[in-house]
Amino acid sequence: MSSSPAQVSQAATLALMDIDDLKGVNVTADFDTGDRLLNEVDNILRRALPCGAGFERLESGRFLVWLPKMSLECAAKMAEQMRLLACQALVDGPSGRVARTLSAGLVATSSNESRARAILRADVALANAKRIGGNKTETTPNLPMPSLVPSREQIEEAITTRALEYHVQPIFDLRSMMPAGVEALLRWNRPDGAVLGPNGFMDTLNRIPEVGAELFPDLAVEAAMPFATGAAPIYTTFNITGAVLDGVNSPGCRWLSTVLERIPAENLVLEIVETAVIVNPQRAADLIDRLRARGVRIALDDFGTGLSNLERLRRFPVDILKVDRAFVDGIGGDGREEAILASLVALAGGLDIDVIAEGIETEAQARTVGDLGIYYGQGYHLGRPAPASDWATRMAEGY
Structure with a gap:
């Protein structure tokens, strides 16, 4: 396979x-x-x-x-x-x-x-x-x-009708099997009943960044606050692009400013996606320093793929590495993935960085990454994405 x-x-x-x-x-x-x-x-x-x-x-x-x-x-x-x-x-x-x-x-x-x-x-x-x-x-x-690509009018209607919302997927501490956080994932509830991930609409949305600029911070706060204010508060992670780190007075920067005002910094993680092109690395590094000084944690998403590599790790101070699911998928093969994961654990340990394994689909994968020293994980074996309100209720009830 x-x-x-x-x-x-x-x-x-x-x-x-x-x-x-x-x-x-x-x-x-x-x-x-x-x-x-x-x-x-x-x-x-x-x-x-x-x-x-x-x-x-x-x-x-x-x-x-x-x-x-x-x-x-x-x-x-x-x-x-x-x-x-x-x-x-x-x-x-x-x-x-x-x-x-x-x-x-x-x-x-x-x-x-x-x-x-x-x-x-x-x-x-x-x-x-x-x-x-x-x-x-x-x-x-x-x-x-x-x-195939949704039009500006369709996206505007989705925003007006609140058809865009965040689903979340839990991130578990593999030692205690208690939730450590959730990752927020933007979804479009289409009129035909389908739930579409960002690949289906982000190209259009990125071409009209001013559309929804006021709504998206509200959606983020609505998704994160139930987890930040629960009996056992946990963090919410949001994906960010290079435009958020590079831009000055852009919609992405305004989103970040609003989110920082309304979500406690200690309950917020920002994931730099693997496709993020950062035009001004020094400006991005300065912003990351300021965010971390406030208590916000920074993660590199899908580490080991795309632009999420050792050069980015060297340049930017981060708190979390999210290991791409491709390395987890290969567990149980010829041992190469296990060797790579063990090396990443050693690297992260030397830099005092937490590691999260993405794409855990089986009990065997969860057990193996835990044995390798990766203490946090997410994937369908642990919990699939669902509306934020659903997971907040499940966690309040002991899921």
Whole structure:
């Protein structure tokens, strides 16, 4: 099994699968039942993967299946077989056994197409499958990009109707299995019922930064304060781009200023994303110093990939390294990932930096990273993203 590539080739098909009415499981049963159903579907799909295929569970709770060297027609048959197998997943709930169907959207990828664009097109096919009742597989041919990228008007409507919100994913102390924090993840609740991650709308949003400039700080505060003011206060992490660290009087800077006024600094972590291009490193370093002096912690996201590398660690004083999930995915192989993780732990220890392992999907992975000295983790095995209010309630009730 391999992960999906950043660029794709013509002779490949991407399938995006999603459990139908998973929200109903959370409402009529409980979140634990929903999590166990997700894990059971995950296990079935992984076992059904053909040789050479890639598989990934996305932050949104959907499943990405990569079928290289396979025509759309053949891939559709394979995906349908996998979907039907996964529909047989059963878990015990508070009032009996729980099952749900799945829907799938397939696309044949175009030459040199980016992964993000291919997923966006597959999401169109998946939305079509759900729109006509779900429990089926739909295919979508290549579509021009303008039909896939949300317009300014759609984003403005989403902001006006408060369809944008933060979901959070818990970060656990792997020694005590108590929550240490949550990561805030922006989501768009689309009119068709789909919940879209930032890949589906951030390009449009970044082109109109003034739109929502007043709303986004409010959303951030609403997401973070229940965790900052609970019986056992924990931190909330927010992803930031280079524009926040570089800019002067930009919407990102105004967002940061408002958030700092309303969220206690000791309960705030800012993650520099791996794609962040920092034009003025000295200005960014000065801002980071001021933030840390106030008690805000700084994290490097997806460390080991993109621009989140040793040079960035050397240049900027940070408090947390978030190890990219690719290193966790490879645990149990030839030992290379374990050796790399052990080296990162030693490096972080010498710099007095905490390490968080991302993408923990199994008990074995959680146990291994803990044995290697990584004491914090997040991933679907520990808890999947959900609206901030849902996780705040779960934590207040002992989850």
